[in-house]
Amino acid sequence: MTSLRSEGAPGGQGGPGGVYCRLVEQEASNWDLEGAGAEPSVSSVRLPPVSRGPGPFKPASICLAALSLILLVAIIAVATHHKDTSGGEGEFQKQKQEANVTALTAAQSKLQQENANLVEEKARLVEERDRLVEEKARLVEERDRLGEEKARLVEERDRLVEEKARLVEEKARLVEERDRLVEEKARLVEEKARLVEERDRLVEEKARLVEEKARLVEERDRLVEEKARLVDKLANQTLTTVPPALTAPPSVACPEDWLRFRTSCYYLSRRSDDWSSSQTYCQRQGGHLAIVLTAEEQTFLWDLLPRGHWNAYWIGVSDAHTEDEWKWVDGTTLIGGFWEDGEPNNHIDEDCGYIVKTRKLERVALKSWYDAPCGMARAFICEREM
Template sequence: MFSICYFLNNKSSVELEEESELTLAAISPVRVTPRPGGPGPYRLATICLATLCAVLLISIIAVTAHYKNKPPSAGGATSAMQKQDAAAVSDLTAAVSKLQEEKKRLQEEKKRLQEEKDELLAKLEPAIATKAPEGIKPTTAAPIVCPADWLLFNGSCYFISRTTRDWPESQSYCQSKGGHLAIIHTPEEQTFLWDHLPRGHWRAFWFGLSDEHTEVIGNGFWEVGEPNNHIDEDCGYIVKTQVLERVAIRSWYDAPCSMYWPFICEKEMVAGGSTAVPH
């Protein structure tokens, strides 16, 4: 721009006057006769060139400012991609969390259905459906149904208390309900009861084992080193703790019968028998 202005300003006055006359003759129907030796045409050309230079300068400044303030397209694209990636990661995290919750719900549902299945199978075990002679319909015994809050397993109903008593009081309570403290014979029975016990720091439950007169040794589901009959420990209880490595078949301990623990009652049932619990 400044080169153009410099070129124009360095023309001779005669050339500028001639160009001015030609320009004025082209844009005006009235012929203008320049004053001989006057400065008019030169001043007019100078003003026009200065105006043109100013307009060009302002245009260049405006264009430069526009592109200077405009963020780079590559950077904008990168920012948009980062936002999209962050949104995708957030959506993926939410989906994973939802799947984990659904997995937990399905596991709980599976456990509940398994318990219902076990109870149903236990109810059907006493049912008698033998093949009768030809012409005689087979007979089926009525299923056993335990009272509310009692668990059915292999023909017996079991009650796990939430209150504590000493061993003799626990036995008396079970007898008042038509049963006795649970007597455990098989690993399956032991595992069934142990699975229904709640975990805790040291959750102990009386069951039907007492050797106040004769020390019990030999078979059972004792923890290693038990029974040790330490300080007249004559009654048996089952322990379930937060330690996951502890197993059902090594969970018996002996303790003084005067200690207060929750307890497990058992009542043998017969097919079609009454399920009412005495009050």
């Protein structure tokens, strides 16, 4: 009996209890390894630990197995001892064994109930573990998405930083340009004020010159009339005092292609040349570009010109030496003139005068002068005094 109990004790390494304990521990270790292998390894997300392996139910399972083994050994020992013993002692031992069996059966039932509770707890924990694993996978996916979003935002930030730097540089350039324009504006305002002042002075000067021109034109017309009166008077006196043989003046004819008006001959060219070359040609013919002093002379020349689209002829007036100071080729200053309205205007460095006749019947002889660049090629009118 003593040997059997010691042989079936749970602490013995060579008995059935020791073998069963090792099997239970091996099964628990395999379960630990299986549970550990099912979990994905993700370093960046930490899950709360799930009780496995040496958890709250492993020692209980081992104890339950050990107690079941002890009960089995006790039953075997009681049966064996019952065969070997007899009489009153056997009855006592039998009753004692029955009491032990009853106690062991109750303990076994209690342990089985606890084992069932632990199995149920294990299932619940496994389910919780699976839920946490899914939650972990979701969090990993969310982490990856946030990582991609972070990378996109970092790239966007870098682009905005570059854009900001470009805009700052552009702003500096625009500020510099603005300052330059402000300075330019101030300079132009000052220049405008100076030009306005100069314009007012020129307007006053022009008014004075117009007034002077009107006075001189009036004086010229008076002198022309006086000259004509004196010429007529002289002619009448000559007719009354000179002998009949001397009353007829010698006949003076103009060269071929030249036309006479009073005391001058005029030539209308058939060629075109610039103003200076035209003057040179007239000088070679013993004359100069036409000097037109009276309305009669202007009308005479105008009537000689044919009508056309723009029949223009140089005359001997120019302000090439001093702007707006028009002089004839003999050096005398132009007084008045027969300019078209708005002329001369020096539109494109126009320093030489010409007379024009067109198909427009509204154009009149006494408003037919224009100014033009001296380098333009035009026909011309030569004049030679008799």
